[in-house]
Amino acid sequence: MLPVFWIAAIVAIVSTVMVITRANAIHALLYLIVSLLAVAVMFMVLGAPFVAMLEIIVYAGAIMVLFVFVIMLLNLGPKGVEQERRWLKGGVWGGPCVLTFILLVEVGVMLSRSGIAESPAIVPVPPKEVGIALFGPYLIGVQLAGILLLGGLVAAYHIGRPEPRDEEKPT
C-alpha cells in the first residue's frame, strides 16, 4: 500500500501548489477539490475509510460546491457567460483531470485487491467506533463544537444583517 500513499501524497502537494499559484479563483478551486480528494485517498490507505468519505462529502462536496456556486453567481449576465466560457477552455481543466485520474486508478487498485488494509499494522476504523469515541470520551468536544457554531451563527447574523432604513434606533 505504500506506493499508493506516496502517489496520493504527491498529487496532494502538486495540486495544493497549483491552488496557491493560480490567479483565477475558479481554477484554484478546481485544484483545491483535487487536493481534498487526494487527502481522502490518503485517509483510506491509512485505514480510515469513514474519514475519507466525510472528507469527500463535506469538503469536496458541500463546501467546495458552495464556493464555486457563489463565485459563479457573482458574475451573472452575458459578460459572465463569456467569462465562464473562457474559464472552461481546454488546458484549464486538463491539469485537475489528470490528477483526479491518477487518484481514480489508485482507488481502483485498492478495491481490486479486496480490502483496504493489507498491512497488519493498519486496522481500519469503522464509523461505529468513530461515533462511540465522539459520544463517549469526547462528548464535551462535540458540545463545544455546538457552542462554536452558535457563536459563528450569532456573529454572522449580526454583521450580515441588513441596515435599518430610518434613523431611528432599532429596538
Next chain:
Amino acid sequence: MDYTDLTALAPLIVTAFVAVLIVVVLSVRRVHRVVLGVTLVGLVLAGLSIMLAVPLAPRQVTVLLIIDSYSLFYFGLLLAAAVVVSLLAFSYLEQRRENREEFYVLLVIATVGAMVLVASNHFVSLFLGLEVLSIGIYGLIAYLRNTPFAVEAGIKYLILAGASSAFLVFGMALIYGQTGSMQFGAMAAKLSGDVHLGLVLPGLALMVTGVGFKLAVVPFHLWTPEVYQGAPTPVTAFIATVSKGGMLALLLRFFTEFEALDLGPILLAFALIAIASMLAGNLLALLENNVKRLLAYSSIAHVGYVLVAMLAGGGLAAEAVTFYLVAYFVSTLAAFGVVTVLSDRDREAEQIEDYRGLFWRRPWLAALLTVSLLSLAGIPLTAGFLGKFYVIAAGVGAAQWALVIVLVAGSAIGLFYYLRWVVVMFGQLPTSEAQWSWPRPQALWGGAGLALAALAVSILWLGVYPAHLSGLIQACIPG
C-alpha cells in the same frame, strides 16, 4: 459522565447556558436592560457555582478537561472580568445605533472558550477552547459594523487567527505523531522515558507560533495595535485581559507538566520572545499618541514580564504569574474602562490630547485612570508593583539575570509613557471653546461607575494588603 462530573463542570455549564438563554430571551423581545440583567445574573451564578466544584477538585472530567483548584481560580478571574466588561459595555452600546443585544451572546461565548482553555489538559479541548474564544472575538471586534475601522480590524484578526490556528494544529499533529497521545500528562510521561525527542521539538516550535499570536508577543504582535484601535473599547479590554489571560494560564499548565523535560531550544525561544516583547513593546509605546495603541504596546510588554516569571520555573513561578495576571487584569480593565466611559457616540476618547486637563473636569475618573496607570507602571502601593515584585523575585530566584535586567530596563522606559499620560491629565485646561466641549459632560451610568470603583479599590487593596490574594493563590496552586 455522571452526576459528580456534571457538578464539577457546573461553572462551564452555567456559563454556556447563559449564552443560549440570552438567544432565547432575544427571540422573545429585545430589551437591552433585560439582556444585561440576564448576563450579569448568569455570570454571577456561574461564579457562585465554582463553590459547588471546589470540594470535588481535582477531578479529571472525561479525557478533555481537568477541574482542579487552579482552573477554578482562573474561572473566577475570567468570569469577574466578563462581568466588568459587560457593565462597561452597557452605556457604551446604549449610545449606538446597532443591535446591542448580540454583544452579550458573543461575550459569554468567548468567556466559555477562555474557561475551556484554562481547564484543558488535552489538545482537543485546547483547540476547541481557543476556537470558541476566537469566534466570539471576531464578532465582537467587528461589532460596530458601520465603522470601517472595526470591520477592517475584524477581518485582520480573522485571517491572522485562522493562519495561526493552522500552525497550532500542525504542531499538535507532529507531537501526537511522535508520542501517540494528546493528553499533556501522558505526553510528558512518554517523553521522559524516551530520550529521543524526534518530531516533538518542531511540533512545539509550530505551537509556539500559534500561541504567540494569541498572546501578541514579538514577533507575532503586528496585528495588536490595529485590532486594539479598531475594536470597540470594551472589546479591547476583553481581548487584553480574558483572551490573553486564558492563553497564559494554559501555557503555565503546559510548562508545569513538561517541566521535567529538557526542552532547551523551546525555553531559549521563549526567553528571546520575552526579551523582544519587553523591549519592543515599551519602545514602540513611547511614540504613540493614541491611547488605545499605547495600551496595546504596553500589553505586549506585560506579557513579556509574565513570561519572565514563567521561564523562572518552580513553585514561585506559578504564584508569580497568577498574581501578576490578577494585577494586570484589574489595572488594564480600569484603564480601558475610563477610556470607555469617556467615549461618546461619535468617537472614542483615544487621542492623548483628549485627556488634557481631565482632572479639572472629571476628577474621579482622572484619579482612577492615574491609579491604574501607576499600577501598570509598577509604582509602589498599587497592585502592579507587587506583581512586578513577584516576577522579579521569581526571576532572581532562578538566576535569570538577562531577563531580569531587561525587565527592569523595560519598566523604566514604561514609566515615561504612563507618566506622560498622567501629566497630560493634570495639565492646563485647553483654552479654545472647541476643545473644551469634548469630552462632552455626560453622566456616568451607575453600573459602570460601580465596576470602576470596584476596580480602583482592588488595585489599591492588592497593593497595600496582598496577603488575602497571595494566600488564596498559594492554596489554589500546588507549588
